[in-house]
Amino acid sequence: MTNVVGILVTTIILGSIYGLVAIGMTLIYGALRILDMSQGSMVMIGGFVGWAILVSASWNPVLAILIAFAATFILGTLTELVSVQTLMNKRGGIDFEMVTFITTFAVAMILENVALEIFGPQQRNVTPVISGGINIYNGIYLPWQEVAMALVSIALMGGLGLFLARTRWGMAIRAVAQNLDAARLMGVPVNRLYPLTMGLASALAGVAGVFLGSLYFASPTAGDLPLLQALIVVIFGGLGSLAGTVWAAYLIGLIQATTQVLIGDTWALPILYAIILIVLIVRPQGLLGKPAEARL
């Protein structure tokens, strides 16, 4: 019973944070048809913003989250302008998906190494956003920090859902995701929409970075693992499907929590990869992806 409660609690917390990191990637893939490899760097930058605000300046945690949101929003917008917008008018002649994969990857490499030059390679501890915790069941201790992380993630994912469903810009993003040419003909300003989408997605990753930074460390390579996990979640759920991403995030959280509790922490990632291998072989389009998209 203790194990079951432990697994469930860990699942909700891991799943929420995976969802927050991965939902930005899904949003970008859905609207722009590119896989944004710089999302991991946004997590890393969120971590350093958290460190700068909470440790160096010892300001309010809410402020840390807001500044991280703003900073990564701007960076994400810039990333789009540099790595996607420059290729837009060449869209016909090149393999757009592969080329933008490489350009966003180059941006990630630049951001990571600029951070390495500025902050150095050492890992920095970030003070928890909220300290303390609660004993929930039979010795399972739940820090408030992790509760806050899960709640903020769920709130942001819900907010994103509302934004896409209700607002003009949200509807424009969905229109572009459904049919780029038709959306253009209806007067959707694609050249402004793309930076907005990528900024928004990056900002979500940045907020996730503040929490992940205080959970683990802030360091220049702190974004690598979240990027890999987000890739797994996104592909597991089916590229471009928001609902699929949320499902996949919690499912992968469950797999990882079960492995951690029953087998051990070091096996969590390899078992995840093995499961992904099997899923891709059996169901190449992911959980909720559209088959036509993934097959020749």
Added chain:
Amino acid sequence: MTGPGLFPKMNGTRWGLSVVAIALFAAFPLIYNGQYVLSVMVTTMVLIVLNASWNFSLGVAGVWNFGQLAIYALGGYGAGILMLHAHLPQWICILLGAAFGALVSVIMALPTLRLFGIYTSLLTFAFAEIVQYAILNDGSGLTGGSYGFPMVNGLFDSMSPDGQMRANYWLVLAVIVITTISLAAITQSSLGIGLRAARDAPAYAASRGLSPIKMRLAAFAISGFLGGLAGALYLVIEQSISPSAMGLTAMSIDVTMLVIGGLGTNLGPIIGTAIVSIVQALLVTHPGVELTVVGIVLLVVVVFAPGGLVGVGSDLIGRVGSWVDEDDVAPAATEPTPAAVGTSSTGGTDVAE
């Protein structure tokens, strides 16, 4: 063009230039004796073999294969385990390591046949991560785990240190020459034309009777053999190999090399690897600056010259004179396929049979 010719078709000027370049590189260690520079060059040249092999599956066949570094490492580990435990001549161990790379590569290619694009990259990458994890956590002592492989003998241990360095240099140079010539010949053969056709217009190529499955398996066998060979060479030259040889950083740098040089071109891996290695060697004391510069160069090249430096070069030369063979330019950067598929229809079918 039926069947691979022994040598790629090039005109006389290009053959002449190639022979002069090879002769200059072969003579270099006789004139220059700085051990540090030579060792950096040998390491770079091993990477050229690896990148040429990766270029074949990623660039020519257009499969998003991100497991090539696992093949590379497995070639090295396979050869090393044979050297320590099987008492075979080292040359045989190296070739068997390469064959092991080909075998693993084909096995890795099987599940990718139903996938494309980014799904392929995740599957191959997951495969590489599992291989790395298995080696890092291997407690049996066979691979040495995270400490790296136990030391093996060099190929030329009987020689003086200077002589060993030269012998290694010439060995890898010879491998590069043979690799590049064979890959160029294969790329021009019906198999190569079929691969490029399936890359640029998969549905059209398949409807013209090309079997994507057989071609992809053949491409991965070739790419895996050369990747494994590069790994085995790395092992005997460095006399060890460690899991970091297949890490994420190493992979990022190798991709950069390929893209900067020109993905899918014959000379791209050589030029890209050389340039990035020179940048790395010059900035070796500032690791952050080094990779920032590499990243910026990568971004600029992709945005302004998607064909890589080889593409830019042949554009320039093509404008000055018209003697550049147009086969050398990456087709992805130039015209799409109907023409290429058309020419392959005679030779291409025998691949599919």
